[in-house]
Amino acid sequence: MLRLLHFPLGPFSRKVRILLREKELEASLEAVEPWRQREEVAALNPAAEVPVLLDRDRVVVDSGVICEYLEETRPELRLLGVDPAQRAEVRRLVAWFDLKFLREVTDLIWREKVLKFVTDRATPNSAAVRIGVANLHAHLAYIGFLFEQRNWLAGDHISLADITAGAHLSVLDYLGDVPWEAHPGAKLWYARLKSRPSLRPLLADRLACLKPAAHYDDLDF
Amino acid sequence: MLRLLHFPLGPFSRKVRILLREKELEASLEAVEPWRQREEVAALNPAAEVPVLLDRDRVVVDSGVICEYLEETRPELRLLGVDPAQRAEVRRLVAWFDLKFLREVTDLIWREKVLKFVTDRATPNSAAVRIGVANLHAHLAYIGFLFEQRNWLAGDHISLADITAGAHLSVLDYLGDVPWEAHPGAKLWYARLKSRPSLRPLLADRLACLKPAAHYDDLDF
Numbered sequence: 001m002l003r004l005l006h007f008p009l010g011p012f013s014r015k016v017r018i019l020l021r022e023k024e025l026e027a028s029l030e031a032v033e034p035w036r037q038r039e040e041v042a043a044l045n046p047a048a049e050v051p052v053l054l055d056r057d058r059v060v061v062d063s064g065v066i067c068e069y070l071e072e073t074r075p076e077l078r079l080l081g082v083d084p085a086q087r088a089e090v091r092r093l094v095a096w097f098d099l100k101f102l103r104e105v106t107d108l109i110w111r112e113k114v115l116k117f118v119t120d121r122a123t124p125n126s127a128a129v130r131i132g133v134a135n136l137h138a139h140l141a142y143i144g145f146l147f148e149q150r151n152w153l154a155g156d157h158i159s160l161a162d163i164t165a166g167a168h169l170s171v172l173d174y175l176g177d178v179p180w181e182a183h184p185g186a187k188l189w190y191a192r193l194k195s196r197p198s199l200r201p202l203l204a205d206r207l208a209c210l211k212p213a214a215h216y217d218d219l220d221f
Numbered sequence: 222m223l224r225l226l227h228f229p230l231g232p233f234s235r236k237v238r239i240l241l242r243e244k245e246l247e248a249s250l251e252a253v254e255p256w257r258q259r260e261e262v263a264a265l266n267p268a269a270e271v272p273v274l275l276d277r278d279r280v281v282v283d284s285g286v287i288c289e290y291l292e293e294t295r296p297e298l299r300l301l302g303v304d305p306a307q308r309a310e311v312r313r314l315v316a317w318f319d320l321k322f323l324r325e326v327t328d329l330i331w332r333e334k335v336l337k338f339v340t341d342r343a344t345p346n347s348a349a350v351r352i353g354v355a356n357l358h359a360h361l362a363y364i365g366f367l368f369e370q371r372n373w374l375a376g377d378h379i380s381l382a383d384i385t386a387g388a389h390l391s392v393l394d395y396l397g398d399v400p401w402e403a404h405p406g407a408k409l410w411y412a413r414l415k416s417r418p419s420l421r422p423l424l425a426d427r428l429a430c431l432k433p434a435a436h437y438d439d440l441d442f
Binding site: 046058060061062065069072073084085087088091092095099100 | 267279294312
């Protein structure tokens with residue numbers, strides 16, 4: 001049996017939750033707040049971060065590591081591609097969103113609006129948020145560009161690339177910060193992703209202190 | 222034949238260079254300055270970053286993706302571990318240095334001193350550098366802690382974990398910013414790593430405009 005410690009509104013936790021569902025793996029989910037439960041989380045992960053996966057008595061940490069681990073140990077439904085070239089393309093896009101998008105967008109919007117709020121009840125730096133939203137346009141255009149040529153971001157099939165992009169965008173969408181109307185291609189791709197059963201549990205997430213945007217759980221937004 | 226486009230003083234480029242040598246793979250290296258050769262690099266990598274690996278006509282980008290790709294296509298000498306549990310531990314430490322150490326140390330020292338200098342001839346923000354050096358102590362202590370219990374950072378054998386940590390530390394060491402004397406365990410581990418032939422080419426790297434610290438290429442520092 002798998003257990004996942006996660007933060008519901010965290011992009012890295014969401015990536016693993018979606019992957020688990022896409023791979024049709026049962027897992028018991030435990031929502032945690034790492035900044036309040038620091039010792040409990042640090043006992044499992046020296047980096048004191050979630051997601052943390054427990055596979056019986058084996059502890060696997062870091063969202064990227066967890067995804068590779070699940071792909072290796074539960075290869076029935078593959079989400080990283082079936083040969084080295086495909087895997088390189090899927091992983092390239094995973095790195096795009098987990099590193100580049102993180103720096104240019106997620107850190108400037110999500111970190112300011114969600115993380116600063118839940119950890120310190122601090123107000124966001126509005127200049128940072130503005131830059132994050134401005135940067136977001138180039139990424140949505142890139143999603144649109146890929147989606148014009150492909151069925152899904154990395155090729156014919158849904159992959160960890162779509163899941164990773166969707167995980168980051170879903171938390172920004174919760175905040176109402178995604179300018180979908182200016183990017184019809186990206187919007188079409190996201191509508192397709194959002195309609196999958198693997199996304200449904202995320203659309204029900206609510207942070208008591210932070211309400212989602214009106215269209216957040218609307219599949220025909 | 223493999224070709225690698227790399228930035229000699231970049232931690233991510235160095236990671237791949239060391240891995241290539243440890244796996245005893247021949248590759249022709251081409252030093253580039255992505256900020257000056259933007260179009261050339263962007264034609265291969267939409268993220269406009271190095272390292273970029275060319276495996277005949279296949280282009281592989283992002284240092285993490287390149288390492289996984291080389292491990293899959295050239296598995297003779299394994300550096301990511303031989304089973305899912307080992308790989309999870311190696312990848313956990315790779316993520317530790319490429320994400321956590323990057324944010325807490327490399328971004329504050331290397332980005333300030335090297336990247337700002339080579340791209341804009343700008344002077345470093347000394348407050349940021351001070352915080353980076355302060356943060357570095359905890360990471361050196363963690364290396365020392367691991368090295369007390371293990372032969373190498375992730376276990377009995379040298380792995381991508383050592384290579385990644387060494388790649389980041391080697392650029393900081395070039396700058397003379399690593400407080401080795403306060404961390405004898407980490408220093409022992411680094412001396413062991415530095416004495417390997419795979420590190421030697423890096424110790425000969427010089428940036429014309431930025432001289433290395435006196436002990437940089439000294440194996441008995």
